[in-house]
Amino acid sequence: MNFIAILKVAMRALGRNKMRSALTMLGIIIGVGAVIAMVSIGQGAQRMVQDQISSMGSNMLYVMPGNMMQGGASMGMGAASTLTDEDVQAIQREIPAVAHVSPVVRSSGQLVFGNQNWFVQIQGTNEQFPQIRSWKVQEGEFFTDADVQSAARVIVLGKTVAERLFPGMDPVGQTIRVRNLPFRVTGILEAKGQSMVGQDQDDTAVIPYTTVQRKLAGRTIPAINQAMVTGVSEAGSKLAEKQIADLLRQRHKIGPGESDDFMVRNMADVAATSAQLTTIMTLLLGSIAAISLIVGGIGIMNIMLVSVTERTREIGIRMAVGARPNYIRLQFLTESVLLSLMGGLIGIMIGGSISLGISGFLGWPTLVSGLSVFVSFAFATAIGVFFGYYPAHKAAALDPIEALRYE
Amino acid sequence: MLETPAPSSTVQQAPKADAVIRLERIHKIYKMGDIEVHALHGASLSVYRGEFVAIMGPSGSGKSTMMNMIGCLDRPTKGHYFLENQDVSQYNKAQLADIRNQRVGFVFQSFNLVPRTSAIENVELPLVYAGVGSSERLKRAREALAIVGLSDRERSMPNQLSGGQQQRVAIARALVNRPSIILADEPTGALDTRTSIEVMGIFQRLNRERNLTIIIVTHEPDIAQYASRIVHFRDGRIRRDTPVENRRDAGEALKELPPLGADEDDDE
Numbered sequence: 001m002n003f004i005a006i007l008k009v010a011m012r013a014l015g016r017n018k019m020r021s022a023l024t025m026l027g028i029i030i031g032v033g034a035v036i037a038m039v040s041i042g043q044g045a046q047r048m049v050q051d052q053i054s055s056m057g058s059n060m061l062y063v064m065p066g067n068m069m070q071g072g073a074s075m076g077m078g079a080a081s082t083l084t085d086e087d088v089q090a091i092q093r094e095i096p097a098v099a100h101v102s103p104v105v106r107s108s109g110q111l112v113f114g115n116q117n118w119f120v121q122i123q124g125t126n127e128q129f130p131q132i133r134s135w136k137v138q139e140g141e142f143f144t145d146a147d148v149q150s151a152a153r154v155i156v157l158g159k160t161v162a163e164r165l166f167p168g169m170d171p172v173g174q175t176i177r178v179r180n181l182p183f184r185v186t187g188i189l190e191a192k193g194q195s196m197v198g199q200d201q202d203d204t205a206v207i208p209y210t211t212v213q214r215k216l217a218g219r220t221i222p223a224i225n226q227a228m229v230t231g232v233s234e235a236g237s238k239l240a241e242k243q244i245a246d247l248l249r250q251r252h253k254i255g256p257g258e259s260d261d262f263m264v265r266n267m268a269d270v271a272a273t274s275a276q277l278t279t280i281m282t283l284l285l286g287s288i289a290a291i292s293l294i295v296g297g298i299g300i301m302n303i304m305l306v307s308v309t310e311r312t313r314e315i316g317i318r319m320a321v322g323a324r325p326n327y328i329r330l331q332f333l334t335e336s337v338l339l340s341l342m343g344g345l346i347g348i349m350i351g352g353s354i355s356l357g358i359s360g361f362l363g364w365p366t367l368v369s370g371l372s373v374f375v376s377f378a379f380a381t382a383i384g385v386f387f388g389y390y391p392a393h394k395a396a397a398l399d400p401i402e403a404l405r406y407e
Numbered sequence: 408m409l410e411t412p413a414p415s416s417t418v419q420q421a422p423k424a425d426a427v428i429r430l431e432r433i434h435k436i437y438k439m440g441d442i443e444v445h446a447l448h449g450a451s452l453s454v455y456r457g458e459f460v461a462i463m464g465p466s467g468s469g470k471s472t473m474m475n476m477i478g479c480l481d482r483p484t485k486g487h488y489f490l491e492n493q494d495v496s497q498y499n500k501a502q503l504a505d506i507r508n509q510r511v512g513f514v515f516q517s518f519n520l521v522p523r524t525s526a527i528e529n530v531e532l533p534l535v536y537a538g539v540g541s542s543e544r545l546k547r548a549r550e551a552l553a554i555v556g557l558s559d560r561e562r563s564m565p566n567q568l569s570g571g572q573q574q575r576v577a578i579a580r581a582l583v584n585r586p587s588i589i590l591a592d593e594p595t596g597a598l599d600t601r602t603s604i605e606v607m608g609i610f611q612r613l614n615r616e617r618n619l620t621i622i623i624v625t626h627e628p629d630i631a632q633y634a635s636r637i638v639h640f641r642d643g644r645i646r647r648d649t650p651v652e653n654r655r656d657a658g659e660a661l662k663e664l665p666p667l668g669a670d671e672d673d674d675e
Binding site for chain 1: 480481500501513522532584
């Protein structure tokens, strides 16, 4: 068969009714455009969530002290002071699946340098903080184990804090006052951006947890708020989750059947939940768009049926001079696929522009993936074949005698 | 040119090798709802190479059904059809399409050119389905247009051509694949007298110069007189099959016509 001849006839047939072809294509254009735009928005959201989770540190576990009952009233998880320094050290010492551990003691305070001041949430941790949170020090360096042992008055500033206190100057080596105590700035953390809940993660300051306990606190030494743990690997952190629970139950002398006085939370679970959510969103958006693509396909079928009826006599002529039924079928199929293919191409361009526009004007992250382009293109073609087949088959099944008589 | 006084194929054994068409006891029954229409009642017909046959008969006589059968547009319910000694009576649709493409050239009353498609492309059409390459197609289509005297109109669209010119394009299309037979169904039915004679002249010339076998269906006894043999149908059977005694010559008939003083294609 001569495909160039088929293509030529198809182009001419579509060109003859430009308005009709354009309107038919519009259905596919809208469908494909919507799929591309929706999926790219969904995938952008997915990417954003993943970035944020990995910015918190992957393979990460939080160990929190448990519920405390005070006169019959539950004080909520984390209220108890059941997690001790020794617990944290035991986790480090006894569980090989654990890569890094740090206690966290939280505080807050006014930071003052010269005539600048800034109120900040202070995290007391040990020297393993950068590894655990996978958070690099941009300038200077992080405090050391020796600083932790000696409860040294050293501080590492988040990017936002550094910019507030030291506009236009290098903070490393400077001395600032925290609750009126002098602290030496040893380093600046690199910028990390917003957290999943929209909090500025760079608006923070990190000091040795011992310093929080012994220098910043009042009369009572504050308990450990939580422990941050990272596993040696993703599988390691799963294993560690279990082993930490066992270890702490043993250390806290919790008998079988009694409930834990602590809680271990795996960030991978949180990540999985959010990933699932965004996947559902992508699927939802994508399927709504896919429905419009199917509606577009029905439009193609409709117009091809009209075209077959209009050209019945022509089909009869072609059959009389020797066109096989298969050739007629291919002829009409080519026309419908051409419609859907051109619609698909324009749709991809429009969908791509829409998602670029959204990320440009609204600041949403979007991601036009090669896969979504390929899939929607393939889908558009498949729609052309699927919805074009019935009309093409109808044309091919015509009886040449009847077709020639058709007025 | 062979004349066949008796249609029975058993009698005509001797020239059988040259029988382009041999239809043996063809029956065609259409079912229209509960009613069965017996369009052909065991009609037998042989046509030999180089014959010019006119098929006549009232409407409903089965002549159109017979034409469809000969043109491989339809299959007999019963009986056999040998086209160049090949039994095509039970061919499937695709095989029949190939036979139509290679062996049969059609000319219709209403010309049946593909609309909005130039004359040359209309003529090329059978070659497209034959899988002939584009340069060869163009060459052969030009030759065919030259035969019918329309070399200067190859880029014209059907609606830019007069009826006579359209019918000549259709004849060129019928010729282009060098078929065994040309079938013309009322080829002059939509044309005026002068143009009708001109078209018949083309058929006579093709028949004489190229030894082409031509079969036409016509209502008009005048037109049938240009053929060499007339077959009459009635009630699904062949009633009369006679050679033409005083065959008319289109060239002379044209000379006898009063001069129009206008373009000879002015028939619209």
